[in-house]
Amino acid sequence: MSETEQTTVDVAAPTNGDGEEAHRTSVPIPIARLSDPHLQDAARYPERVERIAAVAMVLGTIAVAGFGVAYWQNANPWILGATFGAGLLLLGFGLTTWGKYLMPQGPFVEERHPLASTPAERDAMSAALVQRSGIVVKRRRMLGGLLATGLGVFGIVALFPLLRSLGPVPGDTLTKTNWKKGSRLVDSNGRPIKVNELEVGGIQTVFPEGNAYTEEGQAVDQTVLIRVGTSAIVTMPGRETWAPAGYVAYSKVCTHAGCPVGLYEQQLQLLVCPCHQSMFDVTNGAVPKFGPAPRPLPQLPLQITSDGYLVAQAGYDQPVGPGYWERNSG
Amino acid sequence: MSTSETTSGHSQTAVTDGHAASGSNGKARTKREQKAALGPYGRTGKIVGELDDRLGIAKGGRTFLDKVFPDHWSFMLGEIALYSFVILLATGVFLTLYYVPSQTMVIYHGSYAPLRGQRMSEAYLSSVNLSFAVRAGLLMRQMHHWAADIFIGAMVVHMARIFFTGAFRKPRELNWTIGVTLLTLGIIEGFLGYSLPDDLVSGTGIRIADSIILSIPIVGSYLSFFLFGGPFPGHIIIERFYIIHVLIIPAIIAGMVGAHLGLLVRQKHTQFRGHGRSETNVVGSPMFPTFMAKTTGFLFMTAGVTGILGGLVQINPIWQFGPYEPDKISYAVQPDWYMGWLDGALRIMPSWETAIWGHTIPWEIFLPAIVFPGLIFGVCYMWPGLERKFTGDNELHNLLDRPRDRPKRTAAGAAMLAFLFTLFAASSTDVLANFFHISLNEVLWFFRIAIFVVPVIAGLVTWRICIEMQHASGIGKRKRAVIVSRSETGEYTTTPAPGRVDADVVELDAAPVPVLIDMDSAPEPEPVGAGADGEGAGAGVRRVTR
Ligand code: HEM
Ligand code: FES
Numbered sequence: 034m035s036e037t038e039q040t041t042v043d044v045a046a047p048t049n050g051d052g053e054e055a056h057r058t059s060v061p062i063p064i065a066r067l068s069d070p071h072l073q074d075a076a077r078y079p080e081r082v083e084r085i086a087a088v089a090m091v092l093g094t095i096a097v098a099g100f101g102v103a104y105w106q107n108a109n110p111w112i113l114g115a116t117f118g119a120g121l122l123l124l125g126f127g128l129t130t131w132g133k134y135l136m137p138q139g140p141f142v143e144e145r146h147p148l149a150s151t152p153a154e155r156d157a158m159s160a161a162l163v164q165r166s167g168i169v170v171k172r173r174r175m176l177g178g179l180l181a182t183g184l185g186v187f188g189i190v191a192l193f194p195l196l197r198s199l200g201p202v203p204g205d206t207l208t209k210t211n212w213k214k215g216s217r218l219v220d221s222n223g224r225p226i227k228v229n230e231l232e233v234g235g236i237q238t239v240f241p242e243g244n245a246y247t248e249e250g251q252a253v254d255q256t257v258l259i260r261v262g263t264s265a266i267v268t269m270p271g272r273e274t275w276a277p278a279g280y281v282a283y284s285k286v287c288t289h290a291g292c293p294v295g296l297y298e299q300q301l302q303l304l305v306c307p308c309h310q311s312m313f314d315v316t317n318g319a320v321p322k323f324g325p326a327p328r329p330l331p332q333l334p335l336q337i338t339s340d341g342y343l344v345a346q347a348g349y350d351q352p353v354g355p356g357y358w359e360r361n362s363g
Numbered sequence: 364m365s366t367s368e369t370t371s372g373h374s375q376t377a378v379t380d381g382h383a384a385s386g387s388n389g390k391a392r393t394k395r396e397q398k399a400a401l402g403p404y405g406r407t408g409k410i411v412g413e414l415d416d417r418l419g420i421a422k423g424g425r426t427f428l429d430k431v432f433p434d435h436w437s438f439m440l441g442e443i444a445l446y447s448f449v450i451l452l453a454t455g456v457f458l459t460l461y462y463v464p465s466q467t468m469v470i471y472h473g474s475y476a477p478l479r480g481q482r483m484s485e486a487y488l489s490s491v492n493l494s495f496a497v498r499a500g501l502l503m504r505q506m507h508h509w510a511a512d513i514f515i516g517a518m519v520v521h522m523a524r525i526f527f528t529g530a531f532r533k534p535r536e537l538n539w540t541i542g543v544t545l546l547t548l549g550i551i552e553g554f555l556g557y558s559l560p561d562d563l564v565s566g567t568g569i570r571i572a573d574s575i576i577l578s579i580p581i582v583g584s585y586l587s588f589f590l591f592g593g594p595f596p597g598h599i600i601i602e603r604f605y606i607i608h609v610l611i612i613p614a615i616i617a618g619m620v621g622a623h624l625g626l627l628v629r630q631k632h633t634q635f636r637g638h639g640r641s642e643t644n645v646v647g648s649p650m651f652p653t654f655m656a657k658t659t660g661f662l663f664m665t666a667g668v669t670g671i672l673g674g675l676v677q678i679n680p681i682w683q684f685g686p687y688e689p690d691k692i693s694y695a696v697q698p699d700w701y702m703g704w705l706d707g708a709l710r711i712m713p714s715w716e717t718a719i720w721g722h723t724i725p726w727e728i729f730l731p732a733i734v735f736p737g738l739i740f741g742v743c744y745m746w747p748g749l750e751r752k753f754t755g756d757n758e759l760h761n762l763l764d765r766p767r768d769r770p771k772r773t774a775a776g777a778a779m780l781a782f783l784f785t786l787f788a789a790s791s792t793d794v795l796a797n798f799f800h801i802s803l804n805e806v807l808w809f810f811r812i813a814i815f816v817v818p819v820i821a822g823l824v825t826w827r828i829c830i831e832m833q834h835a836s837g838i839g840k841r842k843r844a845v846i847v848s849r850s851e852t853g854e855y856t857t858t859p860a861p862g863r864v865d866a867d868v869v870e871l872d873a874a875p876v877p878v879l880i881d882m883d884s885a886p887e888p889e890p891v892g893a894g895a896d897g898e899g900a901g902a903g904v905r906r907v908t909r
Pocket of ligand 1: 448451452454455456458459462489490491493504507508511514549552553554555556557558559560608609610613616678679
């Protein structure tokens with residue numbers, strides 16, 4: 034009901050406001066008539082305000098000059114920021130004060146004329162649009178169709194190479210990593226990992242040999258190698274041989290939004306993603322235990338070579354990282 | 364009739380000119396004569412005349428000088444946004460002089476010891492150099508970043524003011540739409556800029572952005588490959604972000620700001636109700652000189668505050684995060700504040716994913732990061748239309764609402780803000796869990812419930828407060844000093860306090876009736892001439908005092 038009250042006021046306002054008559058009578062205020070009350074200072078104490086503005090401007094000028102000196106001397110950012118900031122702040126304060134208290138405040142009125150045109154003018158415009166386009170289109174329907182077709186084709190043609198040449202189509206790129214049967218696990222310096230490398234409870238980020246330095250390799254191949262110890266591992270069906278000597282390896286790319294799952298909570302045997310706190314059970318196939326990640330981290334089947342190096346039995350059996358439309362999750 | 368005046372003015376000038384010309388044949392002219400030759404308005408008059416001959420600026424120009432700006436503080440919020448944008452342009456141009464948008468890998472040999480010998484992109488290296496090796500570089504980088512945060516913050520608060528006072532109503536829906544677009548562009552622009560230094564934190568942000576694009580059904584992987592020029596991270600993303608950040612979006616923003624202000628001039632300001640104010644006028648102070656002085660001063664002050672923040676308050680210390688390496692992660696992953704609500708939404712979303720017929724729909728990302736912000740901005744875009752529809756109010760509105768007079772709208776706005784704020788808080792689930800020593804699970808469920816409950820409570824409470832305020836008497840009236848006295852019988856009475864008496868107080872008309880700036884006639888020449896010549900304009904204005 035308050036809304037109705039409000040509307041009433043709206044409607045009533047133009048007829049009964051006393052300011053209304055005032056501006057109808059249109060008191061001329063030539064800027065010249067300095068005694069007009071509307072041209073008076075807004076300040077109660079103009080002298081004092083003027084003094085304040087003056088002091089601010091003087092100090093501001095000093096500070097700005099100080100900024101110049103500081104810049105010349107290559108001073109540290111604190112001094113640069115303080116002189117620059119204080120200078121502009123003071124000058125601005127002086128100017129604003131001047132404007133707010135010592136310049137004509139009015140209140141002045143500006144009349145608001147309706148933006149809308151007369152009904153006749155509106156009709157004239159509509160008529161011109163309707164009639165003329167009618168003449169053009171109705172008489173030459175075929176030409177219009179041809180033009181539209183041509184422009185449509187051009188639009189598609191223009192869009193296609195533009196988008197297409199921005200990058201390759203995905204194809205099956207997203208399903209692949211550089212891990213293959215027999216890839217040696219290397220650290221970020223390219224050094225192969227031997228079976229006695231980690232203590233139980235140790236963790237290491239590994240890459241397939243040859244891809245440790247490439248950004249692409251780092252982005253998709255990154256894998257965490259954790260030695261959880263044989264007794265702790267819950268073997269999932271089909272993965273009986275994947276964790277020799279108590280080692281497990283999971284893709285380090287979070288299945289939520291792709292952050293590196295970098296935090297290993299050894300006590301709880303959880304891999305934690307710092308981005309949105311997804312937690313994966315290290316001993317049990319990296320099944321998500323908490324957070325927004327929808328899928329386990331893919332596991333890399335491991336093997337130990339006769340000379341004691343850790344290698345992949347095969348690549349990942351599914352795409353790593355976050356979900357996308359073409360991902361076949363079965 | 365103004366034409367005839369102009370003509371007479373012209374002929375007058377012509378006569379004087381002729382006189383001066385003949386004078387200059389022989390003896391040198393005195394200063395006074397030279398001045399007289401220029402006509403009553405001196406050099407300014409001459410310039411106006413020359414410009415008007417060619418461009419016809421005088422009439423519109425005068426109207427523009429007289430344009431009235433309402434004197435309410437809340438009209439300043441948009442100015443903060445505008446001036447922060449100006450500062451972003453200025454500092455941004457400085458940054459482009461030194462920043463190198465390249466992902467080519469190089470080794471750092473600069474002055475910051477902890478990073479020496481490390482492999483990093485040229486983008487990161489040049490950002491570190493901007494911070495340590497370029498004179499005033501760190502100041503500019505930090506000012507740019509602070510200005511970005513202030514820019515977006517000011518737009519949000521400005522938008523809230525427009526919303527709660529109903530300034531978006533007919534005829535201003537289009538300007539509301541432009542405003543919402545500006546906010547969207549600002550947020551995107553901020554994200555792109557944040558990504559440019561290619562440090563560990565921002566790189567992780569790009570990785571998440573890629574996952575968000577990938578989550579879009581059917582076209583996601585294509586969009587991602589087209590944007591990154593192949594699989595993440597590719598070699599081109601920083602270059603592309605750079606050109607979008609320094610050219611494309613700023614140009615669009617600048618154009619839209621122009622349209623925003625153009626509409627403002629065409630439709631004129633809204634104003635609150637008050638003495639002499641109606642739907643058919645605007646009351647306030649004039650563009651020139653009052654508003655111009657205030658607002659220019661305000662530009663300087665905004666720049667000053669940004670300078671102080673940029674110099675004294677560290678922001679985004681990229682040298683501490685290290686360069687981006689796809690397999691590394693910083694534990695202090697913190698987006699800028701305006702991305703916090705999306706991060707919160709990503710965190711508290713349940714892990715729903717549909718896998719069907721060989722396809723995957725990652726709802727756990729697609730809903731919170733694409734659909735949800737789409738809905739929020741969609742509601743913003745549609746609000747003026749929705750309100751028109753539901754209230755059936757199709758009138759033109761130039762007078763603003765007091766928020767309390769529109770309890771439903773105010774409650775809806777409060778609920779929306781509460782909702783977004785709760786999501787923002789949810790972006791720190793881990794910090795909150797650590798701080799209060801409770802389990803992450805409890806914090807998560809708290810927020811999952813809170814995002815539904817908190818907005819409802821906020822809306823209801825706001826609605827109630829609005830109703831109460833409507834019924835409180837005398838609210839919103841200016842307070843006057845009173846003297847409270849107690850009679851012998853213990854009754855209290857109040858009498859208005861007398862004004863302060865002071866020697867140099869200028870007695871002002873308590874509330875002068877607003878007057879029209881007379882636009883049809885030129886003022887009497889002589890007294891203005893004194894001002895226009897710059898001789899003691901200030902003294903002239905203060906004359907009223909003895
Ligand atoms: C709407 C406006 C803008 C916003 C919100 C914005 C925001 C940002 C942000 C947040 C950063 C990261 C700063 C940091 O390193 O901490 C940034 C960086 C940068 N911006 Fe902008 N910016 C805007 C306009 C511009 C313009 C107009 C230019 C240039 C003409 C520009 C040039 C740059 C450059 C070169 C960098 C990288 C410098 C570096 O961090 O090393 N920006 N921007
Ligand atoms: S990216 Fe790992 S939880 Fe979101």
